Amino acid sequence: MLKIEKLESGYGAMQVLWQPSLEVSRGSITALLGPNGAGKSTLLSTVLNSVKPWGGKVYYKGEDVTYTPSHKKVHKGMALVPEGKHLFPNMTVYENLAMGAYLDKALAHKSESLDLVYTLFPRLKERHSQMAGLLSGGEQQMVTISRSLMTKPELIMLDEPSQGLAPKLVSEVFETIRKMKYDIGLTILLVEQNVDASLDSADYVYIMHEGSIKAEGVTEKIKESKDITSTYLGV
Amino acid sequence: MIFEQLMGNIVQGLILGAVYGMATMGLSLIFGVLKVVNVGHGAFIMVGAFITLFFFNTLGLNPLLAIPVAFAVGLAIGLLFYHTAIKRLLNAPELATLLATFSAGVLLEESIKLIFGSEFRGYNWDIGNIDLGFTALPVSKLYACLGSVLIALLLYIWFNRTRAGTAMRSVVEDSEGARVCGVNVQGAYAMSFAIGIGLTVASGVLLTMFIPVGINPYMGGGYTLKAFVIAVLGGLASPYGAFFGGLVFGFIENTSYTLFALLPGVEPFALTRFLSFMILLIILLIRPTGIIKAK
Incomplete structure (x- = not known):
């Protein structure tokens, strides 16, 4: 690979x-x-x-x-979950995830990718309208991982x-x-x-x-x- | 009498402020995205002023038509400047981009001087006044204000409602995060630099609609200083903050002019400048992040 x-x-x-x-x-x-x-x-x-x-x-x-x-x-x-998270702090959790589906290829699968990450991390669904910068460290790590999954990586x-x-x-x-x-x-x-x-x-x-x-x-x-x-x- | 004059100054100040605000958005956009301070800002405004002169005096066209042309010229200059210099200096110490933008300003000033000479020029676009009772408002100034508001709105919509704008916002928030989402970060840098310069050159058209005299190759310096005060008022990195900073600045400048004129033995124009920089100093001392909170 x-x-x-x-x-x-x-x-x-x-x-x-x-x-x-x-x-x-x-x-x-x-x-x-x-x-x-x-x-x-x-x-x-x-x-x-x-x-x-x-x-x-x-x-x-x-x-x-x-x-x-x-x-x-x-x-x-190819997706990278960078060290130190690198979230968009002034965007909501949902907007962060949506940025993961920025490219056309990922955008076409946006709703199923979203279902997938919300199943993996139900807490993110609860927090979807919160600013990412205000989340706890663990929740931020979930957003970073989920955002990468939204890019539809292999x-x-x-x-x-x-x-x-x-x-x-x-x-x-x-x-x-x-x-x-x-x-x-x-x-x-x-x-x-x-x-x-x-x-x-x-x-x-x-x-x-x-x-x-x-x-x-x-x-x-x-x-x-x-x-x-x-x-x-x-x- | 004084009261009427003051009312007039408030209205005129806000209208001028909208134009000032728009003339600062390019500076703030470039700083917000690339962390580059465009010290040559005023020279790009000057280019816009000369484009207006060319449209009105040489071609006999409406100055409003010069706005899109100035924007396009600014985009082209911005792209050229980005790819020849700025791109290579982004990871260098800040002094490098300061010197580069300063040099670009000098280069523009001297090129325009070679072509058009250094005498003061102006034009007279008289399309009537609107009488508000306490003050008469030239329609040309009203156009300049409306044009500025419209351009600011367009930029807002572009930033918040389009995909390219969202990508740009993500680069402002965290460029590494944007990169791993598949955003072409280098491309976003080039685009925002070009748009920033485009807005600045276009603002030169709007500013000369307001002040159609005193156009010469070295007119930019004063505008650079004002733009810095306005950008700091608005929090430096936000184009909308800059727009509202401009409103505040125009209001203060025009109103204080009237008040200072009441003082005997005082040259009011010089004092308004003094006041502007006192404001800058005070803000930097007490609230260096800007007084206007914009996202």
Whole structure:
């Protein structure tokens, strides 16, 4: 579904990504784990091209999309749930969700997408006319995830969706991620710092450190390898 | 007598204020979307004034016809300026865009001077007065006011009722959020910059309908300063805030002129300017987010 080859990028003169390569197969949950500052968020931003790639390749469904503009990638079915939410605070919950259906393709499925997210998060239906900026942190995260679902994606990339949430909400977020895979049939690339919860949900795991991939494997193998977990994940 | 004069000034002030407001909307739109301060604002107004002169004096056409043409010229200049300079400077320190817009202003002033010379010009579009009893209102000024209100309304509808406008609002709220929704953020930047410049050049036509004298390549400076006061009154980043800021400013400027004229030995015009900047200072001190709350 998504294939990244030796991607390079950074900010100004500082290189952050040092040729990580990874692959996300259709219908899977692939987790990208690693400590703070490993370059995980930069990787997702570079894949969407909101940070310009310096080198390497990004393939989506076999097509080279390395330098395709972000809005065209969203049109092709790639969605990003950005770190730090990035909601429209002075718009209502409904208007935020409607913005997710901004592109023609998504607009055609607006009402069914809306049904879907209101089924996933009934609380958003209750709050649909509230300003998004006034919601609690957990509710805002629900809006951010739902807004991405409104774009009618096939691949959804989540950047630390459990960050800053209370433990009960964290498990709710991971429950939602599993539903995206099993009920909606999405392909998921999950960037997380919450190692335990991620290892419980993921099919395949990559470990990133200092801008490159240090280890990878099916989840069970990673869990068993004490070397890897203690060196990079602090478990 | 004084009372009648004051009433007249209030009405004239509000009408002028609508035009001032419209002349600031472009500045606020560009700041709101791109966080770029257009220091060359007044020079773009000046271009609009020269387009009006050309329409009236050279072609013998109605100045109202110059409005859409000025808007179109502004769109073209805006797009050119955005793609040649602003686009590359968006991630640079703020000083870069300040210098770029300042230079663009100087470039426009000197180009117009090369073509038309630097003497003061004017035109006389006399289409009668409406007598309100306490004051006589030139119909041309009334047109300028109505045109401004209409353009402000159109912008409001465009922003709130069309898809492109909604996309623009989302970019103002959170550009990264807009990007992940599939909005072409770069395109939205280019479009709002072009529309902002288009509005500003068009406002040059409306302003000269109000003040059809003193048109020269360097007339913009005073308007730049006024636009900053008005934009700050309206909260800087909101075009509608700017419009209402303009109403307040026009009202204050015209009314204080009458009151200052009562003081013996005082040159009222200079004092109204002084007052404008006192207001700017006071607002910046006590309420830097603007006095008018617009969404």
